Amino acid sequence: SGGEEKGKFQFWVRSKGFRLGNGTREATKMGQVVVYVPVKTGTGADGLSEPEGISLKRVAVVEDFFDIIYSMHVESSSEPGKAPKHAGQKKTYRAIAETYAFLPREAVTRFLMSCTECQKRMHFNSNGLEPKESEPPSSLVSGIIDYNMPLTSTYLKQMKLRVMNSQEQ
DSSP: OHHHHHHHHHHHHHHHTOEESOSSGGGGGGGOOOEEEEEEEEEOTTSOEEEEEEEEEEEOOGGGHHHHHHHHHEEOOSSTTOOOEEOOHHHHHHHHHHHEESOOHHHHHHHHHTOHHHHHHOEEOTTSOSEEOOOOOHHHHHHHOOTTSOOOHHHHHHHHHHHHHHHHO
């Protein structure tokens, strides 16, 4: 029954203490209602310690994930003409977690893996998390690839992973 689901949801919302806006005028900018949720502070899941207490964090809405991650990931340099800095995964996630609630770490990982600037600078290893600074030289890759095989992207990916794994050992 729909009513029961709705009741459960309303209970969950109440139990989390969601609130609209934080008492300031910015709650309805651009016709959007900003939702906040009180989050217990102390040592966070990733071992960050904050003073004990409750802080209001803004609820991250799926539609805004890209903008939120982008704004925290790309720090424009204060010096004019200097390229913006791209923060690493931990730093990006930490910055987001200070302000927002409910933005999963996986969203950050996926964003960083699709960030072309970061792809140029570093190499993601097979589990896609920690960056590898060294790019395997293409000659090394071409030395292993069997050109008699159909060169599908899957095959090339497997070869690339094989090269990267052999470098790690």
